[in-house]
Amino acid sequence: xxxxxxxxxxxxxxxxxxVDTFFLVTxxxxxxxxxxxxxxxxxxxxxxxxxxxxxxxxxxxxNIIPQHCHLLVILPNCLFQSIPEEIIGNxxxxxxxxxxxxxxxxxxxxxxxCGYATDxxxxxxxxxxxxxxxxxxxxxxxKDKADASIEADFxxxxxxxxxxxxxxxxxxxxQQIFPAGEIACFSVPLKEESLSSRLFNxxxxxxxxxxxxxxxxxxxxxxxxxxxxYEKLNSVSSGLNLHISKGVITQIEPxxxxxxxxxxxxxxxxxxxxxxxNIYEVGLSLNNKIRLFPGNTAMNEVxxxxxxxxxxxxxxxxxxxxxxxxxxxxxxxxxxxSDLIFGKKRMDVKKSSICPCIPL
Amino acid sequence: MSELxxxxxxxxxxxxxxxxxxxxxxxxxxxxxxxxxxxxxGRIGAYxxxxxxxxGQSESMGEKFWEGVPIKSHILVILPDIYFRSxxxxxxxPDRQLAVMACHSTPTTFQAIQHFLGQSxxxxxxxxxxxxxxxxxxxxxxxxxxFEDSHTGLQLTFNHTSDDLIWHEQIGKLxxxxxxxFPSGExxxxxxxxxxxxxxxxxxxxxxLVLHGFPVLHGGDxxxxxxxxxxxxxxxxxxxxxxxIAHVSNGKVTxxxxxxxxADKVVxxxxxxxxxxxxYETVVEVxxxxxxxxxxxxxxxxxxxxxxxxxxxxxxxxxxxxxxxxxxxxxxxxxxxxxxxxxxxxxxxxxxx
Numbered sequence: 001x002x003x004x005x006x007x008x009x010x011x012x013x014x015x016x017x018x019v020d021t022f023f024l025v026t027x028x029x030x031x032x033x034x035x036x037x038x039x040x041x042x043x044x045x046x047x048x049x050x051x052x053x054x055x056x057x058x059x060x061x062x063n064i065i066p067q068h069c070h071l072l073v074i075l076p077n078c079l080f081q082s083i084p085e086e087i088i089g090n091x092x093x094x095x096x097x098x099x100x101x102x103x104x105x106x107x108x109x110x111x112x113x114c115g116y117a118t119d120x121x122x123x124x125x126x127x128x129x130x131x132x133x134x135x136x137x138x139x140x141x142x143k144d145k146a147d148a149s150i151e152a153d154f155x156x157x158x159x160x161x162x163x164x165x166x167x168x169x170x171x172x173x174x175q176q177i178f179p180a181g182e183i184a185c186f187s188v189p190l191k192e193e194s195l196s197s198r199l200f201n202x203x204x205x206x207x208x209x210x211x212x213x214x215x216x217x218x219x220x221x222x223x224x225x226x227x228x229x230y231e232k233l234n235s236v237s238s239g240l241n242l243h244i245s246k247g248v249i250t251q252i253e254p255x256x257x258x259x260x261x262x263x264x265x266x267x268x269x270x271x272x273x274x275x276x277x278n279i280y281e282v283g284l285s286l287n288n289k290i291r292l293f294p295g296n297t298a299m300n301e302v303x304x305x306x307x308x309x310x311x312x313x314x315x316x317x318x319x320x321x322x323x324x325x326x327x328x329x330x331x332x333x334x335x336x337x338s339d340l341i342f343g344k345k346r347m348d349v350k351k352s353s354i355c356p357c358i359p360l
Numbered sequence: 361m362s363e364l365x366x367x368x369x370x371x372x373x374x375x376x377x378x379x380x381x382x383x384x385x386x387x388x389x390x391x392x393x394x395x396x397x398x399x400x401x402g403r404i405g406a407y408x409x410x411x412x413x414x415x416g417q418s419e420s421m422g423e424k425f426w427e428g429v430p431i432k433s434h435i436l437v438i439l440p441d442i443y444f445r446s447x448x449x450x451x452x453x454p455d456r457q458l459a460v461m462a463c464h465s466t467p468t469t470f471q472a473i474q475h476f477l478g479q480s481x482x483x484x485x486x487x488x489x490x491x492x493x494x495x496x497x498x499x500x501x502x503x504x505x506x507f508e509d510s511h512t513g514l515q516l517t518f519n520h521t522s523d524d525l526i527w528h529e530q531i532g533k534l535x536x537x538x539x540x541x542f543p544s545g546e547x548x549x550x551x552x553x554x555x556x557x558x559x560x561x562x563x564x565x566x567x568x569l570v571l572h573g574f575p576v577l578h579g580g581d582x583x584x585x586x587x588x589x590x591x592x593x594x595x596x597x598x599x600x601x602x603x604x605i606a607h608v609s610n611g612k613v614t615x616x617x618x619x620x621x622x623a624d625k626v627v628x629x630x631x632x633x634x635x636x637x638x639x640y641e642t643v644v645e646v647x648x649x650x651x652x653x654x655x656x657x658x659x660x661x662x663x664x665x666x667x668x669x670x671x672x673x674x675x676x677x678x679x680x681x682x683x684x685x686x687x688x689x690x691x692x693x694x695x696x697x698x699x700x701x702x703x704x705x706x707x708x709x710x711x712x713x
Binding site for chain 1: 582583584585587588591592628629631632633635636637638639682683684685
């Protein structure tokens with residue numbers, strides 16, 4: 001198999017720092033699969049291998065990994081858990097989310113290519129624009145490109161929401177997914193005891209169209225169950241009409257007979273753990289350079305092709321067994337004045353038998 | 361017999377038969393701060409004294425904790441609000457006996473604690489030892505066990521002599537340095553390798569298992585909502601009236617079949633559990649409840665698990681804590697267990713073909 005080429009100079013979210021050292025951090029069994037491309041930017045570059053992400057954290061804390069460096073973390077064999085800013089110190093970390101949804105070498109190559117093509121400055125500008133328009137709006141309305149009768153009302157200005165940006169340039173002491181490109185809104189605090197309270201002020205209908213990502217976390221699970229759940233949910237065809245009341249899915253309506261299995265799987269998740277009926281995340285995926293990679297792929301989450309895509313997040317790790325990201329690719333957001341906030345509207349096309357400018 | 365006096369739980373240490381060598385020993389109750397004030401002691405018999413220790417958090421029961429519990433003591437743990445982790449043999453030490461009320465994996469009310477305290481005082485530990493001895497004598501002489509539904513005659517065959525099994529006893533009298541459930545009365549077997557998250561091993565078991573009786577739905581370490589636990593339990597409770605047939609092949613359920621309309625919702629719930637976590641398809645435990653003096657307490661109660669009806673009651677376990685969210689026991693008092701001779705030696709006897 002051809003080696004996975006790491007091109008440090010194309011990791012643009014690190015910015016234009018005057019930094020000498022770049023490390024690729026990966027699992028021992030993956031070291032041979034990577035090849036570090038020559039670089040103009042860095043004097044030193046090397047591969048560090050670990051089998052446990054806790055080792056990585058500890059080596060950062062003990063400064064075995066030197067300060068003032070850039071790190072790209074690709075750990076397909078173990079779950080990467082966020083590292084406190086004080087431990088990252090005077091370093092910058094980019095990490096690929098390649099464990100929670102299984103991915104192989106081809107997937108890593110695919111997303112490296114997407115990431116190299118991503119312009120962090122452009123994403124930051126898009127994000128700034130969304131927030132500027134959002135702050136000037138009283139409410140968001142989530143509409144559907146395919147069906148004008150479908151809409152949901154989203155009060156996006158509640159004080160208890162937390163808005164997260166995963167895009168743009170990384171600061172010193174910071175960490176960011178690679179490729180980046182997501183604005184995610186969470187209802188907080190995401191504590192175990194409050195997972196069924198303080199939900200989104202979101203009511204109406206949204207069509208889940210797929211794709212879906214079924215992300216696993218610390219709770220025990222079987223990969224084959226994760227894949228089975230993914231396959232059933234991803235079998236969605238025309239869509240599932242999600243009836244939502246105050247952030248809770250109250251009804252799942254398949255749009256066609258081909259959607260029955262997806263509806264059944266979503267209902268089963270909720271039947272076993274009612275917390276899956278709560279929408280914990282409204283995600284705005286805006287990386288227009290991402291091309292979807294087939295399968296249950298966490299890095300698809302920033303898929304913003306064709307003007308940006310909305311996804312809803314169900315389940316909250318590490319409490320529920322899975323976190324499910326459900327793309328609603330026909331959804332877009334306008335405000336109370338019908339200004340487009342996010343996504344792409346469809347042109348309002350009416351079938352006409354004659355030219356409307358010729359009165360009969 | 362424990363008695364309800366206002367909001368008090370009266371414990372009669374002298375009447376609890378599982379503890380041995382009471383003379384001069386100390387009787388210790390470890391309980392929550394809320395219950396601490398409700399505990400009072402009646403007949404203490406030969407015990408030198410009684411002590412109540414209050415524990416508010418699991419974390420406070422670390423290694424040092426056991427050093428603070430007197431030696432030559434008989435300890436009864438009643439902790440409905442926190443997860444109690446069994447001490448190691450070293451922690452418990454050679455001079456203590458420990459009995460634990462299983463009251464955290466299912467929500468346990470004050471009334472349930474009173475009920476099971478009373479049941480435990482009715483429990484005849486010597487009789488349990490004899491019952492177990494007889495059970496193992498018959499079991500050892502038989503090449504297989506057949507679980508037969510006393511209403512339908514449907515059967516499940518179990519190769520109980522496999523070397524891949526571990527047998528556990530939660531019965532009879534305690535000796536120094538030992539611990540067990542309270543009230544006691546369960547013999548159970550599980551595959552040796554079951555304690556892995558993939559449940560790679562399963563029981564050598566085939567046939568049609570008629571599930572008709574009382575579920576117990578234990579919550580474990582994986583996060584879950586008490587409301588969900590109650591709702592799932594409630595759906596499964598229809599098993600009391602409406603049996604479900606589990607078609608079992610090599611220890612795994614290949615199909616859940618409702619025997620009548622009322623069982624539909626049970627099947628739907630079992631199917632949903634298996635869809636989300638396929639580990640629930642595996643029968644991970646065969647339990648034999650031998651506490652024949654225990655009366656069931658209504659609702660989802662872990663302490664019902666030792667229920668032995670008149671002649672023993674079998675239960676089957678699905679899901680393995682700490683990996684799955686829940687462990688589901690289904691107590692099936694309508695099943696009889698036959699040995700090679702075809703004679704029912706445990707459980708229900710009524711079926712005639």
